Amino acid sequence: MLKTLRRIVQDVNAARNLGEALSIIVASVKAAMDTHVCSVYLVDPEHKDLRLMATDGLRQEAVGVVRLTFDQGLVGYVAQREEPVNLEDAPTHPRYLYFPETGEERYNSFLGVPIIHQRRVLGVLVVQQQERRRFDGGEVAFLITMSAQLAGVIAHALATGDIQELGRTGSSLTGNWYTGVAGAPGVGIGTAVVVYPPADLEAVPDRAAEDVEMEIQAFHQALEGAKAEIRQLSKQLSPSLPPEDQVLFDAFIQILGSDTLVGKTEAYIRAGSWAPAALRDAIRDHVRVFEGLEDEYLRERAADLKDIGRRILAHLQESEPRRDSWPQDTILVGEEISASELAEVPPERLAGIVSVHGSSSSHVAILARALGVPAVMGLQELKVARSEGLQVVVDGNQGRAILAPSATLLEEYQRLAREEKELQVGLTGLRHLLAQTPDGHHLPLFVNTGLLADITPSLNSGAEGIGLYRTEIPFMIRERFPDEDEQRVLYREVLERFAPRPVVMRTLDVGGDKALPYFPVVEDNPFLGWRGIRITLDHPEIFLVQVRAMLRASSGLGNLQILLPMISGVDEVDESLQLIHRAYAEVLEEEGPSIAMPRVGVMVEVPSAVYQIRALARRVDFLSVGSNDLTQYLLAVDRNNARVAGLFNTLHPGVLHALKQVVDGAHAEGKPVSICGEMAGDPVAAVILMGLGFDTLSMGVPSVPLVKWAIRNITLDRARELALEVLEFDNGKAVRAHVGALLEAEGLLNPLGLKS
Structure with a gap:
């Protein structure tokens, strides 16, 4: 069976x-x-x-x-x-x-x-x-x-x-969507252009042959190239291979010249397919035959056929002309889109990004947010090969991609896209106003960033500081650890451009889903493994160099704050503070009194930190909740796994009660507490967070205007009432529905009176 x-x-x-x-x-x-x-x-x-x-x-x-x-x-x-x-x-x-x-x-x-x-x-x-x-x-x-x-x-x-x-009745069954992870917010609508890695037959997209004879000619040139390559391999290995094993290369040459492979590929091209897809289907047909055979030796020859197909495809791709035209609204679709592939598309024509692999922390997702392009990552069920040329809706707010949407669905998303644009225009007048409630409570709104490209948009958003500067990004795009001076120059630019507003710089936070190519960490369960402060405390030379660079960059500015990631106990805080004070003493001796000792805080991201909040608060100057990771660990849900993404809910009662415990514990010790992550940038959640008592919210740049509008249109007393109400709920979806309905009824959910 x-x-x-x-x-x-x-x-x-x-x-x-x-x-x-x-x-x-x-x-x-x-x-x-x-x-x-x-x-x-x-x-x-x-x-x-x-x-x-x-x-x-x-x-x-x-x-x-x-x-x-x-x-x-x-x-x-x-x-x-x-x-x-x-x-x-x-x-x-x-x-x-x-x-x-x-x-x-x-x-x-x-x-x-x-x-x-x-x-x-x-x-x-x-x-x-x-x-x-x-x-x-x-x-x-x-x-x-x-x-x-x-x-x-x-x-x-x-x-x-x-x-x-x-269907025979013509009813529309289209408009289903794939659910993944929100990489960058917004709604994008356009035409799919598939990018695929070299020599990967399964990733080749379907495309029509523009010129059948040219496609056949390209195929035959690729065949000859593959034959020459295999003959060269045979020649190189002939001194060390016995004659019976050299027969394998002769067999490869025979397959490359066989009427079945050549004829079938040509037939697919003449039926209207471009050469790479025709080759893919011809190889697939042959592989199916071999894999269905009972004889194990013959069944293994299917792998040889796949290898031959990859070699031909590699030569086809070498002769493939560089794309010089893009649809007006290009949706880039791929298995794992790289930054270089993203950079090839003219920015004015890029409407969205859809990637089978990757997470919200992927480099391409970070770039998409900086460019303001909607992106959805981690669509593991999506098969990209037949997406080419299809109309696609990218819902970067919900983490969904819809291929070939129905007319009704398309019309609805076009309406949402128009409203988003109107919304951004309508909120520009808030840029220079404080996020202050009608009853006079000021709630500072900060931004999360990690790219220099984000600095100007961050300043233009009206943010009052940087609540989370991700220092790992410069580490991720290099081929080695940046030295102290390279880091100092980078940090100085950020601190200088935001001065006198505070900039909270998180120390290196790698591991988990953020790997350094030159410092690989291979683990069975990386999210519970060697990451964040655990790595830098095990490598104090990395930690000290980074802290020294931060301190030197802050000379004469005084707006640096240092944040420690992935803290799970007081011993980690104590050890980190010892190293920070050591670095400060060294820099002070070298640079003089222009260097001020920065405020130091810890990130509350794991459950143990919630239960030790007062002990942690006594040791540091402030606390900052990482809502994404805290939710992930409290709910045991990998937020980058599309299969369980629906269970990731920052308004889950367990999360809300943990947040209240953090605020109460921090305030009991007289320390301010902020929150960063997707939750802070959600207007409904932001109102609850203000009601719970958070002192600062930090979010992505695009979220600042809408959250500011929500804060300016609800009193602190009303927000506190809502927070107390939702703490009695036992269902996260019910929390959102309840608060959303109340805000909408009071005209507070959307500044333009648009439907939620």
Whole structure:
């Protein structure tokens, strides 16, 4: 059964469209389980019902015609229960519903399993048999495995619009989205342009051949290049390889000249595909044949075919002309987009970024925020190859990408994009005003940054200082540790341009999802491993150099504050303070009294710091909550993992109670407490945070105007009332709904009176 399952999965993954995948599924499952019928029903999200989309055993004329709601029939019963239904005498079940057009009256046994993707029912996979019998546990497990495989295929088809072609009634099944991680805020709408890494066949996008003969010529040139490369390899290795092993290279040359590979690739090109995609499909066809063979030796030859395909593709890419034209609104789509690929697109034409891999802390996400370009990262279910040329909506606020959206969905996002622009224009008048409530409470708003490119936008936003300067970014874009003077020059520019406003510089915070290429940290669980202050205390030479650079950069300015990341106990604070005072004494002796001892604070990011808050507060000058990491650790949710991103909720009751404990503990020791992260930049959360008693909020530059507007339009007393109310809630979604509804009712959610 395992071999059968592997073969079906390979065939489904190689299918060119959803229709082919469904045909493979129903035929293969029917044969593998030796049943009389296998059918697939899919959910129509527009009509909220199920439709027969493929069958092997029922009448083909019923495909696309038979529809039933979740409360109709056995298929609806499976979808409604979201679990398998196994019956030996289906017609006697109270939920049985007969459709004459299917011809299913002959079948008694019924086994249906739901097709579920990310908690959402996409359809039902069904097998039926004439004889009365109950399917055994192995058969049920097999069908569940097949439905799980089919779920990803259907989700991709929904997103790309492939599923629409299967419908006969013309109803729109498009407009589904992929959920990832918000990389940069905003809404971008445009045309997908796929960028892909060199010599990766699976990443090659579908594109039409503009000139068939030129594509064929390019393919043959690449073939000759690959042949020459393999002959050269054979020549280099011939002195050290026995004759029987040199035959492998001869076999490669034969495959490169075979009529099947060359002819099939040419056929795909003449059918309208550009050469790289034609090669991809031809290699894939050959690989499927070899991987399906029983003989292990022959099956292993599939790897040789893949290697040959990569070599040809590499030569094709060498001859590929550099792109000199871009769509007016380009959405850059890729497996893992690099900063150099991003830089190739003219800024005025870049409307959004969609990356299968990466996180909100990825270099490209940081650059996107600096450029003001919406970005979504970590879309692990997205298959980029067929995205080329599709219309795409990038929702950087919610971390979603929608491919081939329906007209209704597109119109809604176009409205949101217009409102965002109007909103930014409407908020420009607040730039020089304080974030002060109507009853006179001033709540300073700071910005989070780490790029020099962010400094001017930060100043223009009206921010009153930098609440979090991420010093690791200069470390991440170099090939070695920057020396003390290099760091001093960089820090001086930041401190000088913001003076006299405070600048809170966090000491080096790497590890976890932020790796240095020249200082690799490989761990099974990096988020609970060697990161943040743990690394720099283990390497005091790195810590001391950085602190000295900060102190020297602050000469004569006096606006430097130092923040220690990932503190989990007082011993780390004590050791860090000893090193900071040592560095200060050294710099003071060298530079003189122009260097002031900076205020030092700790980041509250892990639960242990919450429970030791008063002990920590007694040792430092201020505290700063890192809301992203604190939420992640309190909820045991990796915020960069798209599969659990929906569980990451900064308004979770556990998070809110922890925040109150931090504020109360810090204030009891007479120390101010700030908060930085996505939570501080959320107007709804910001109102709650002010009510809880935070002294400063620090956020991304784009969030400053809207949060400032919200603060200026609600009294401190009202915010305190709301904070007390939500502390009684036991559901984070209910917290947002409650506060959002109250603010909207009072006209406080949006400065232009727009719908939330």
